[in-house]
Amino acid sequence: MNTYIKSFLLVFFSFLTITLYAQSDSTTTFDVAGNCGMCKQRIEKAAKLPGVEHAEWNLQTHKVTVKYNSKKVKLAQIQQAIANAGHDNSGYRAPDEVYEKLHECCFYDRPNFGNKEDHVHDDHDDHTGNNHQNEQNKETHDDHADHDHEHIITGVVVNENQKADLSPIANVNVKWLEGPQSSTTTNENGVFKIKHDKGNKNLVFSFAGMQADTIEVKNLHEVLVVHAQNNVLSEVVVSRRKKSNYINALSANRAEILTAQELFKAACCDLSESFETTVSVDVVSNDAVTGSKQIQLLGLSGIYTQLTVENLPGPRGFATPLGLNSIAGTWIESIEISKGIGSVVNGYENMAGQINVELKKPHNSERLYFNTYVNNMGRTDVNLNLAQKINEKWSVGLLLHDNFMYNKNMNFSNNGFRDIPVGNLFSGINRWHYENGKGTIAQFGVKYLKDNRTGGKVDFNKSLDKGDTKVYGLGFDNERIEGFAKIGYVFPKNRLRSIGFLVSASNYIQDSYFGIRNYNSEQTNGYANLIFQDIIGSVAHKYKVGASLTYDKYNENIESNVFDRSESVTGVFVEYTYSPNEKMDVVLGLREDYNSLYGWFTTPRLVARYNPFTGNTIRFSTGRGQRTANIFAENLSMLASSRAINYAELQNQNNAYGLKPEVSWNTGITLDQNFQLFGRESGLSVELFHNNFQNQVVIDWENPRTVSIYNLEGKSYSNSVQAEFRFMPAPHFEARMAYRLLDVQTDYKSGKLQKPLTAKHRGFINLAYNLHSGWSFDYTFNTVGSKRIPSTLGNPDQYQLAANSDAYITMNAQISKSFGVNKNFTIYVGGENLSNTYQKDPILAAEQPFGQHFDTNLLWGPLTGRMFYSGIRYHIK
Template sequence: MDKIIKVLLLFCTIFQFSYAQTDSTATFDVAGNCGLCKQRIEKAAKIKGVNSAVWDVKTRKITVSYNSNTTLSAIQKAIAMAGHDTPLHRAPDEVYEKLHECCLYERLGEDHEHDEDDHDHEHHGHKGEDHNHYHNHGKGRKETSDHHNHEHIITGVVVNEDDKASLTPIANVNIRWQEGPKGQTTSNESGVFKIKHNEGNKHLVFTAVGMQPVVIEVKDLHEVLVIHAQNNVLSEVVVSRRKKSNYIKALNANRVEVLTALELFKAACCDLSESFETTISVDVVSSDAVTGSKQIQLLGLSGIYTQLTVENLPGPRGFASPLGLNSIAGTWIESIDISKGIGSVVNGYENMAGQINVELKKPHTSERLFFNAYANNMGRTDLNLNLAQKINDKWSVGLLLHDNFMYNKDMNFSHNGFRDVPVGNLFSGINRWHFENGKGLIAQFGVKYLKDKRTGGQTSFNKEDRGSNAIYGLGFDNERIEGFGKIGYVFPENRYRSVGLQLSASNYNQDSYFGLRDYSNKQTNGYANLIFQDILGTIDHKYKVGVSVSYDKYKENIESHDFGRTETVTGVFAEYTYSPTEKFDLVAGLRQDYNSLYGWFTTPRFVVRYNPFEGNTIRISTGRGQRTANIFAENIGMLASARTIDYANLQSSNSAYGLKPEVSWNTGITLDQDFKLFGRESGIAIELFHNNFENQVVIDWENPREVNIYNLDGKSYSNSLQAEFRFMPARHFEARFAYRLLDVKTDYKKAGTLSKPLTAKHRGFMNLAYNLHSGWSFDYTFNVVGKKRLPSTIDNPTEYQLDSYSPAYITMNAQVSKSFGKDKNFSIYVGGENLTNKYQKDPILAFDQPFGQYFDTNLLWGPLTGRMFYTGIRYHIK
């Protein structure tokens, strides 16, 4: 290990020396908006040693030529001191706030730079995945959109350019609508104006003393109009920025799909398990027919192979994973990042199929108040309240609350006498604090709490009947408390040099029962991750190094069998990123960890991103993942059946059931191509991933009266092919179509090679979204799910045998919402799920004999409940 570290240090020194000596021309991002910014930026950049500096308004990039009398960092610092962010230096807030109104750009890295866990600021600083930026001049500009005939406030600015290309604001310009006498204003001392649009208005008339008037046709009421005067002639520059609800991070090395809050609002989204209804990337399925637990499926693999993080800290994992999706309220979520395939070594070694990172609302950036109330016709009610308060310039505090009630004991679509969903109450909350001193130090900390108490089973069952062999019931009493903290420091002289520490500790308790089976567990977890990042000579070469430790103490008791253990994993990691141009990234990472149960193991990972031509992005990734299985908690449905469990083959000593760790290699290639169709944004995406297990803990359901658990002896793999097409048939109308093919197979000891049970090989998807600025939104999702292989029941009596495959089925969801008020801060939404009313008629085998040997709740292949309608309200104060 010492030799490896010494080699890495020597490698870094050589690169730092060689690249620091040769730079004389550089291109980098500088944040700005207009010609006023261009003048200010170029002037600030021309310090001693700079031969030339040219900033492009359209690309927001500056190209500088300089000699050995200065450095790139010094140039960027000079620009930042003039009020414009650069990749290495952030402009002082007091300087930024004094800029002209039209120059108040979006801060570079604003999305993540305040999160100390995300130090990987993009090397070019672009946010093209968030917005579209374009500048068109005069009458020759491209037509960008249709006219929107509704009331709205239009904002703009009027500036003048002299012979030296200097820009100054023009005050007292008269602005009026050509179509009528209503609507008239003048520009202020900063050249800024606001004017109300009324129905029928299409053209604005600009007049100023000594200047030729100009008539501008307003193409989009939501664009910022920049009126530019030169040689006594006014002309127009249009700047358009539109926030997307779902996008791919264009400059990220890994392919990361981002679901924003706008995307989540397309469905009821009461908790995390319901947040993926409008994307094909992630499946969320019920684990069985009675417990109410839901499971993520990514690339055809169970959610246990997907690393779930909350703001890059461990999310519900281990014993908390089967019911953890219900514990994160949808209204808490700011965005969800979905990354398929292998991820960064910085986030750990457990990622095997992908990573889902949930970003929660931050107290310093979210609404001061957000309230949501939801109810459906099945007896469920959700109440959510988010509060945020800025205490002073440095401190902010937030409170996120979620309460879920389910009290319809008689909900039973299949009429088999069993509740489709357990009844009871789930309460969760987060209190979080944010600190930032403006000098590079950022800190977050807080506490989370969850209490989940529910009862299921036969509709006549009450919790007082626990232990009875006359009536079948099940129940959960779960409690989880977590503390977390993150502290980071970004060096003022070099914004690419930073250090961050991530900390979390949690305690989870579960007391549960399934008929006559008792199951209890307790997990105490501690986690720490220290990360340092910097550049080697130039921003073309970046690296991260760090150390992490994870501690888990498990106590687990099932039917008097004790499976407690203590597991500690300590590791070091290094990751190098080579980004010579905007078109290419190479990321190579390596982890070396020591597991107290399994010893040393190595995790290599490798990612390449390449843009061969405009709009095209190719990504290739490969790497290794490893995890320790928690066989009962992660397959909790096995307890809710009459299947016998062979405890004799499972060790109850201080080990993970006597099983080897799960190990797999994942390789993937993705292609994204953006283009214009009907003059609007469109694109296609193709993904191909292969996951191959070196070892897997096989849960074998092929004997209908047993569940067998053992290490893989043979092959196990998954192949996933997905194609997606998106386009805009009309303004404000988004359409997405997708198809996915899965090939997932495992070698079973007695049954041989079989496809993974209860997994559809084919799936089709369509999502249509139409949004009007009047406040109306319409969303529709259509799914076609192919047939699924069912575990063998041939050894059962005829009346308890099922077909080999389930039928294919179709589901449809739809929602309509309307926003009210001047600020559109009050919304009402109504919707329906599973509008085709397709549900499994026989979700429980031998439901009439719950204590008999054929009783099985684990053969769920389709929706458990039929058509459901809901309504709700949202209200916020910014």
């Protein structure tokens, strides 16, 4: 560990000694949001500060190229000036009050268009210097695309004088040359909306004192801008498209963003189902009876991935096994997946990566959003989101989710056990948003979860059979309540300086039973994080400093064994970011924490991004992570078997079971290359990550009669290699293909073995075809390689399994259709596991659930077969 720290400090001070020999003349390009020619004029005018020789904004790429004298003006000043004019950019977010006063045509999509300076007041702040950028990519125009259907065309008519100033023209007549004679006029802002009926091809514009012109209708699903110059009307078409799944090009960490549009490609009823269209994250069932799932990143269990909700702790500790089911998919605005080591600002627990979930905010989401879902397995989901802007400062939102599972006889393998427990899960969030326009933003609210489910044999009756050995059953009665708040302040005279405070508190109670084995637990958690950020001289040198506190009180009762402990971790951190230009970022972080059970520990981390040439991004990351294992809650499935838990190696005292904390070092390198293929944007990504563990808590399943838990004595590591190819074979048609290779090995007491129930190989294809008429078609194909099955050689012959599982494939598909002028009503139908692949024998010794060979933990494939679903979505903006 000392070697790692010394190496880190050497790199740290090496970067600090990089001198400031910047050339006077600099040329840079960065993203700026906008829609039309008026935006172009406004952006270029704002950028031309003293010292700026040239500024040009491109309508198609949404990038501005600026040539300036760095001794007279700084890049941050240029970006700030553009933001003050109303346009979000890769440096700053425009003030809301300025954005809202822009011309009607200039209202660009901004919920995720980021603020690289990562002000704590921004709703998408992740405190890593890397915001969720809603990248607006180059659009390829295709004159032959099929647009001949009914829809609403939106446009604006502006006048351009000799100085190139633009001003809207009201009362311009707009009508179709042929077909139905629909007509309209522009409003006071020069904006018009006209219905496009099938067969219409040409629009006629006329205005007193100007020569009329006829414009052919081509790709008009975005904004049609009609310029009047020299008393002649002519057209300019501005078209832009957002990806539903993209890599944040400007973040130092490689962050994959899944937008709400991406989540619509599947039913996505809860967070555990939100990763079906990405290869980065695996979601697997923990066992064959509890219905609990876990995420896997880099081939490692979900406990090594830091799960946060708006950069506050997500379900953790005792809430981990069933926590993915508690966050409804319809609540989610976006998901950011960052593999490898993350920022020290977010804590010390990140080992394999971080998944941050951004929920819908009351001040910028739909006033009403309703979703209902039902499938042929007896599951029904109902979701209702409500948001109301009370006044200019206050907004309030309510997010509700109710899940019903009532098919008691669902049993694909015909082994007499319910594949999924039945019951009800209800969760809700009430949140408030405050912004005074003077630099202060606050968010706060409460969350509530109630989960009551019963599983086991199909004929199990809780009121009659619980605690008896006649019929095997299991059940959960979980309740969680949480309060949270985020407060930020940006200094008005120096918007690069800000301070933020994040705080949350929660209580989680679980009462559960597995046959005649009981497990009851309670966790009380408190969290606080104070962050201050500023620059050193110029925007090229940024820093963050702060302090955090995490407190957990754990009470567990498992098979009459009591394990109680209180654990607090207090720490301080500093993070320095060196950004000499738009091509390079280096982030160096260091934090020092004191754990009340284990004492002091140091967490160094380094992340770097470099763009050697256009379209190419190379990233490197390395650092340390540490966590305390909650061995029973995180491996709850061990109770759903007859395996004896080896308590002899555990200590029943006021610490974490007598085990050492887990430590890992993660190193990764990624390469992203964008290019044109078939005249359309395409990309290739390659990533390599290595995790090396110390003191890992090993869950040893290699004896079929027992499960042993102990600290690692030897080596444990994971290697992950992934390649992904993205392209557009035709207009509106997106394709992604990927392959991943995992090598995860651990030294058990019986020798070095590949991690059980983890596929070494995985292939992935996702196809999406979207029409502006409201039709969407999505298809996902997965091929999963063979997995090693824990040894069953100690069992009688009839209860012995093969050493490795079969490889298998799954296919999911969905078709959706949106209706209405605003496309606010959607019907969707789909199917999952269309190949009908499922494990035929998911439970060992199912006929003797109270016998010594009963085991539900050897699940290597899908638990259920082919499933069909349907649903509706409706929203009011």
